[in-house]
Amino acid sequence: MAGTQSRSGRGKLQRLFLLLISAARLQSNTAKYVRGSISTSEDWVFLTRFCFLSDYGRLQFHFKYPEEDCCQNILLYFDDVSQWPAVYQKNQMDCYEKESVLRPDNNQVINLTTRYTWSGCEVVEEGQSRYLSCLGGRSFRSVRERWWYIALSKCGGSGLDLEYEMRLTNGRSFWTEQFSADEFGILETDITFLMIFILVFLISCFFAYLLKSRLLLHTTYKMFMASAGMEVLSLMFFCLYWGQYATDGVDNYGVKVLAKLLSSLSFLIFLLMLILLGKGFTVTRGRISHSGSVKLTVYMTLYTITHVILFIYEAEFFDPGQVLYTYESPVGYSLIVLQFVAYVWFCYAVYTTLKHYPEKQTFYIPFFAAYTLW
Structure with missing residues (x-):
């Protein structure tokens, strides 16, 4: 919390970055x-x-x-x-x-x-x-x-x-001492997933080299690599943040917000890639129709704006006297609805693609099953 009555601006960077940094203030209420x-x-x-x-x-x-x-x-x-x-x-x-x-x-x-x-x-x-x-x-x-x-x-x-x-x-353990009990396991989980995503990213780089040599390095694969790379960076900053927090219990707002921004960007790129693949882009066709491009642009813009509003909403309206988390707000519910819309769109896109290209079932059935669970 670090001074609810006296906290003020912490630097003069660009306006948007300031707003996003201020959104992380809520998290300091659980600081050690x-x-x-x-x-x-x-x-x-x-x-x-x-x-x-x-x-x-x-x-x-x-x-x-x-x-x-x-x-x-x-x-x-x-x-x-x-x-x-x-x-x-x-x-x-x-x-x-x-x-x-x-x-x-x-x-x-x-x-x-x-x-x-x-x-x-x-x-x-x-x-x-x-x-x-x-x-x-x-x-x-x-x-x-x-x-x-x-x-x-x-x-x-x-x-x-x-x-x-x-x-x-x-307690006195490095993994628990500075943390509120509801935060236990976050650092260990982030470290585990950082290792997993580093491995995924390295493997993707190897296959990208092979695909490039065969002139098959398509846009969707580049999007996958960009998403994986941003997730690696995000997890690195999260581990840095929680590692420092485990040492001295002090919130570093800037590092945490940067990690959350990179994670959001990774998610948005990956979501867009899934919808594009569902529509058959780089699998059954080389371009998306004009109307499809417009719909995707509108949707991704709306999703991005909702993400930004959620950051600001946390800072301005979340009550530090209550135990609240990101999705416990009207904006959070809106984000859930948008994600559900994306899934319905993904289902329809895969269905339409298979209807016209049934020979692609060996790719699309495992693809649909895996990312439906995701």
């Missing part, structure tokens, strides 16, 4: 390391969320605020329907009501004051000012993995004004 500052008249503020393991979850924090603003609290909600959903979805609840759902026996309130031993607070002087500096931690144990939501409060006060730094971890 978060820091920032808050200055608001609100008496209750949501900070971040994290899915802790049942036995190994740990929160370490450092909060600092002026002594005259005492006393502020860290509130720890979990995902039971009587807790976070009850508080966050009912905006009419005041600060006291939001605090009342917490269970005292679970130590879900950490008072940031010297009177509360577990907060680790002490008074420090900086020039003519006195601050409360609170350095402490909290372990999380439950019967299952749980989402925990961290908020701040100062009910009945003049608002919140503080600096914060938090580390949220799961």
Whole structure:
């Protein structure tokens, strides 16, 4: 999350790239390391969320605020329907009501004051000012993995004004420590698929050399190579991103967005290649009709624009206080519909091609079966 109240632009690149980078901000809410500052008249503020393991979850924090603003609290909600959903979805609840759902026996309130031993607070002087500096931690144990939501409060006060730094971890393994439990396995999966796609790309290069020597290096095969190459680059950047994240828990927005862009481009090229092959391009005919070209252009443009809108929609409308993923939005549903339309188009194209060229069944039947599953 790294400063929900204070985050601003991170560079002045081209407008589109800025928008896409801002779309990745949502992902920082599951970051292991978060820091920032808050200055608001609100008496209750949501900070971040994290899915802790049942036995190994740990929160370490450092909060600092002026002594005259005492006393502020860290509130720890979990995902039971009587807790976070009850508080966050009912905006009419005041600060006291939001605090009342917490269970005292679970130590879900950490008072940031010297009177509360577990907060680790002490008074420090900086020039003519006195601050409360609170350095402490909290372990999380439950019967299952749980989402925990961290908020701040100062009910009945003049608002919140503080600096914060938090580390949220799961165990001590390189593969789990920095990750929220819902992110387990992402790095290992990306590494595995990177190796697979590197092998696929190298094999495709070998066959491209053979095809070129026979003057059979067609456009659709070049599209396949371009798609595979972009997927390799995408997975390389994803592995770089998650590898760095596993080391220090810090989100690198630019690397992640670049990886997602390359993955989207790879997918779009591959989808276009499948429709073209379904229509028989480079298999039964050397060109697509004018009307077919127009339809493909309109469809791919629409699909690309929807992808871009989805990035922006995540940044502007996805609520970091809720567990939401890419396709849980109207734009995500639109993308699913477009993909279903592409599949229907693919089926119709293969059917029409086989109707006119039944001798191509040995190619099209396995081709259709494989990419129907895909």
